[in-house]
Amino acid sequence: MKEFKLFSYIRKYRALIVLSSLLMGALFYSYFSRKQTYTASAIIQYMNPEAVDGLAPDGTEIDVTEIYSVEVMTKVFERLGLSYDGNNIDAIRANVRVEAIQSKEEATAQEALNEKGELAEEKPTMYLVSYTVGSQDVRNAGAFSQQILKAMLNAYVETYAENHVNSAVPLYSVEGLYERDYDYIEMAEILDTAVARALDQLSYRTDAGFRSADTGYTFADLRREFALLDEISVPDAYAYILGNQVTKDQDVLISKYEDRIKNAVLKNDKSEAQWRGIDEIIAAYVEMMRGSLNTDFTHEYILGDVYDEYFGTGEDRKRADETTEYDSLMNHFVSERTAFESTLIDIAYDQYILEVYSGNVGMDDGVSIEVVEDPKEAPDLQNNAGDTDDGEKEPTDEAGEPVSDPETNDPVTDDLETDDPETDDPETDDTQGTVTFIPDTVVREKIVSSQESQDTALQMLTELADRVDFLYQTAIATNQEYNRYTGAENIGIMTDTVLTPAMNLLVYAMLAVALFGVVGCVLAIVVGRTFEIFDYYIFMDRKLNIANRMGCDRYIAKYSKVILPSDFVCVSIKMTEIEEKNRRYGREVCDKMMADFCRILREVFSSDRAFLANNGLGQFIVFLEASDREQAHAYIEEIGNRSASYNKEHECKIAYTCGISVSGKSKIYEIRKLMIDSIKKASRPALRRIS
Numbered sequence: 018m019k020e021f022k023l024f025s026y027i028r029k030y031r032a033l034i035v036l037s038s039l040l041m042g043a044l045f046y047s048y049f050s051r052k053q054t055y056t057a058s059a060i061i062q063y064m065n066p067e068a069v070d071g072l073a074p075d076g077t078e079i080d081v082t083e084i085y086s087v088e089v090m091t092k093v094f095e096r097l098g099l100s101y102d103g104n105n106i107d108a109i110r111a112n113v114r115v116e117a118i119q120s121k122e123e124a125t126a127q128e129a130l131n132e133k134g135e136l137a138e139e140k141p142t143m144y145l146v147s148y149t150v151g152s153q154d155v156r157n158a159g160a161f162s163q164q165i166l167k168a169m170l171n172a173y174v175e176t177y178a179e180n181h182v183n184s185a186v187p188l189y190s191v192e193g194l195y196e197r198d199y200d201y202i203e204m205a206e207i208l209d210t211a212v213a214r215a216l217d218q219l220s221y222r223t224d225a226g227f228r229s230a231d232t233g234y235t236f237a238d239l240r241r242e243f244a245l246l247d248e249i250s251v252p253d254a255y256a257y258i259l260g261n262q263v264t265k266d267q268d269v270l271i272s273k274y275e276d277r278i279k280n281a282v283l284k285n286d287k288s289e290a291q292w293r294g295i296d297e298i299i300a301a302y303v304e305m306m307r308g309s310l311n312t313d314f315t316h317e318y319i320l321g322d323v324y325d326e327y328f329g330t331g332e333d334r335k336r337a338d339e340t341t342e343y344d345s346l347m348n349h350f351v352s353e354r355t356a357f358e359s360t361l362i363d364i365a366y367d368q369y370i371l372e373v374y375s376g377n378v379g380m381d382d383g384v385s386i387e388v389v390e391d392p393k394e395a396p397d398l399q400n401n402a403g404d405t406d407d408g409e410k411e412p413t414d415e416a417g418e419p420v421s422d423p424e425t426n427d428p429v430t431d432d433l434e435t436d437d438p439e440t441d442d443p444e445t446d447d448t449q450g451t452v453t454f455i456p457d458t459v460v461r462e463k464i465v466s467s468q469e470s471q472d473t474a475l476q477m478l479t480e481l482a483d484r485v486d487f488l489y490q491t492a493i494a495t496n497q498e499y500n501r502y503t504g505a506e507n508i509g510i511m512t513d514t515v516l517t518p519a520m521n522l523l524v525y526a527m528l529a530v531a532l533f534g535v536v537g538c539v540l541a542i543v544v545g546r547t548f549e550i551f552d553y554y555i556f557m558d559r560k561l562n563i564a565n566r567m568g569c570d571r572y573i574a575k576y577s578k579v580i581l582p583s584d585f586v587c588v589s590i591k592m593t594e595i596e597e598k599n600r601r602y603g604r605e606v607c608d609k610m611m612a613d614f615c616r617i618l619r620e621v622f623s624s625d626r627a628f629l630a631n632n633g634l635g636q637f638i639v640f641l642e643a644s645d646r647e648q649a650h651a652y653i654e655e656i657g658n659r660s661a662s663y664n665k666e667h668e669c670k671i672a673y674t675c676g677i678s679v680s681g682k683s684k685i686y687e688i689r690k691l692m693i694d695s696i697k698k699a700s701r702p703a704l705r706r707i708s
Contacts, residue, residue: 026545027538034537042530046522051152054519057162058147059170060118060511071140073181074507081144083180084173085113092172097164104155109165112149117141143511146170163514174504175497182503183496191482191489200270201263201474202370205254208481212251215243215485215492227502229495236499239492246484254477259373263466263474270374278367285360292353299346376462558631560608561615569630569638576688583681586644587688588652589695590618592635593672602669610669611635617659621652635673638692649677674699 027034065074073079083089090106093099119141148166152158191211194204219240228235257263264270553559556568564572592614598607615629618637622629626642641649653675660671676698678691685691 023542026542029545030537030541034534034541037537038530038534041533042526045529046526049520049525050522052520053158053522054149054151055159055162056147056149056517056519057159057166057514058145058517059166059514060143060145061170062143062509062511063507064142064509065507068142069140073177075181077181079140081115083177084115084146085110085169086176089169089172089176092176093165093168096168096172108154109148109150113169114145114147114149116145116147118143118145159516159518163516166514170510171501174508174510175500176504177508178500178502178504182507183500191486194478194482198265200265200273201258201471201478202255202270202374203273204478204482205251205258208254208478208485209247209251211485211489212243212247215489216240216247219243219492227499229498231498232491232495234491234495236495239488239495242488246481246488250481250484254474254481257477258474259370261466261470261474262374262376262464263470264374264464265466265471267374267464271371274367274371274374278364278371281360281364281367285357285364288353288357288360292350292357295346295350295353299350374464376464561612561631563615563619563637564628564630566630566632569632572628572630572640573688573692581680581686581688581691582643583679583686584643584645585680585688585691586641586646586649587678587691587695588639588641588649589676589678589692589699590637590639590656591674591696591699592637593674595635598669606669610667610671613663613667614660614671614673617656617663621655621659636696638695640688644679646677646679646682649679653677676700 063073063079067074067076068079071079087106087110090110094101094104094106146166146169148162148169150158150162150165155161191208194207199207219236552568556564556571558565592611595607595611598610602610615631615637618629618639622639622641624641626644628640630638632638639652641652656675660673664670676695678685678695678698680686680691683691683694685694
């Protein structure tokens with residue numbers, strides 16, 4: 018059996034070991050890359066002075082769950098262009114973690130307070146925000162997690178400012194102005210409302226030092242622009258439309274305003290019932306207080322003592338509710354009465370529009386409504402289409418036309434009857450403080466607007482709408498940038514987004530390659546040695562320690578189907594006088610001589626390109642790859658020298674003949690024929706014998 022040489026097996030199978038190790042490393046990398054998760058992390062800090070007490074700038078408690086709220090994640094989806102079909106917003110929120118960061122000193126102090134059963138006075142202001150996503154969930158999970166976290170923190174900073182520092186600008190949009198069939202006066206009203214609302218909303222923005230880098234506007238600039246529209250453009254539009262009685266359809270327009278007045282009257286009837294009921298309760302409350310004869314108190318007794326009451330003890334006590342039941346009633350009364358009076362103004366405006374588009378009043382004429390403290394003193398507004406400002410009304414004939422004085426051709430007026438507040442009974446008079454509108458009494462003059470006036474009105478409204486929409490979008494963008502600015506002042510993103518994979522796949526892949534390399538080496542040694550053992554018992558002559566006849570046949574079969582190269586050599590060595598030496602010296606001595614000769618052959622033909630085999634009793638075959646006749650003769654010469662040295666020391670001498678056949682020289686390119694040719698040459702008497 019061959020000598021056990023550890024690294025020979027590794028060298029023999031090194032290509033297979035390297036290939037299998039790389040393959041297993043690649044398989045490991047591919048498998049676990051699908052199981053890989055990536056965590057993007059960043060540190061934020063609440064920087065407002067109240068943050069140490071756990072409070073936001075508006076005094077509310079800081080809630081870190083707002084970082085991944087639905088409001089914030091909706092903005093993230095919009096800014097990243099994510100679809101709700103391919104991404105689950107709840108799944109993303111579930112993978113967000115927010116952890117407070119404390120120094121060792123703070124953690125130690127917290128533990129000490131916890132042992133005493135106390136709470137820390139200062140709240141943490143720094144938090145670690147992280148988002149984790151797996152490769153099986155999305156493609157390029159590492160970049161996706163970083164994008165989500167960055168967008169989420171930016172959206173949270175802006176949302177935090179909107180909710181706790183500076184609210185958004187809920188202005189009216191005029192995008193749908195042309196989608197519905199509005200008349201020109203209605204379009205002017207919509208634009209007027211949008212401008213008024215914008216001025217009201219922008220009045221709360223007082224940061225004069227902030228100028229948007231995107232729009233170039235300050236809030237003062239925007240207020241000034243909207244004020245110019247309110248003072249110039251909107252009145253101009255009203256003046257042209259009403260002055261020229263511009264309308265798309267007179268009948269439709271009048272019908273709309275008649276419905277508006279009817280609805281307003283119904284609304285006021287409800288409001289009146291509400292505030293009258295509250296007024297009765299307040300009166301009853303006052304009457305009961307007077308009847309109690311408990312008048313020895315002042316306002317400090319009623320409110321002051323209540324305001325000084327506290328719930329709780331020590332620093333945790335809180336003020337009681339300072340609003341009394343009487344205060345609530347008064348607030349409710351004022352609210353209902355204000356709505357009532359506001360609706361009266363709306364009714365007067367709608368009535369004026371009806372008068373204009375009925376042809377009964379010019380733009381410069383006026384219709385006024387008197388607002389009084391006591392509804393019983395209000396004038397009767399029923400059928401007020403013919404009322405005049407001086408308290409007189411125009412008498413009409415049976416057809417409803419005004420009656421004129423035949424001498425002056427002026428309308429004849431009758432004195433308007435008024436109610437005497439001292440004699441009227443409010444319980445029996447159901448019309449006090451109400452407005453009733455009967456549209457059938459309005460005398461209409463047919464109005465058809467010219468195309469030129471309509472085009473001019475539409476152009477004025479379009480220019481006004483475009484300007485309002487531009488300022489609206491500018492205000493939104495300016496306020497959003499301001500929220501980012503104020504949000505950054507109150508929330509600092511202390512670090513850049515750091516991406517951390519759960520597993521270092523490259524390191525693990527290299528470890529897998531190394532591990533499988535070691536395993537491959539062990540397998541190579543085991544397999545190589547196993548094959549050697551198998552070959553030794555099956556294909557080796559154990560006495561001579563060279564390949565036996567079966568081993569020689571296996572080698573020949575390996576080359577039997579190929580054409581030999583021209584430098585392939587076969588050497589045949591035939592030991593002579595074996596039987597005679599067996600009789601003279603004995604089998605053991607002769608076998609030892611043959612074994613020694615085989616040892617010489619193994620030493621001479623030790624090259625990896627030489628194959629030595631026992632092809633019969635005393636006959637040995639040597640195949641040499643990439644050799645020639647000269648090198649073969651050199652081998653034979655060396656064998657002769659060593660055999661001669663051996664014969665000087667041993668009684669049983671080595672004697673043999675040999676034959677050399679080179680494929681290119683002999684023109685034989687089949688291994689069996691080449692071996693037969695060398696055997697024939699070894700058996701010729703003319704060859705020199707070595708003994």
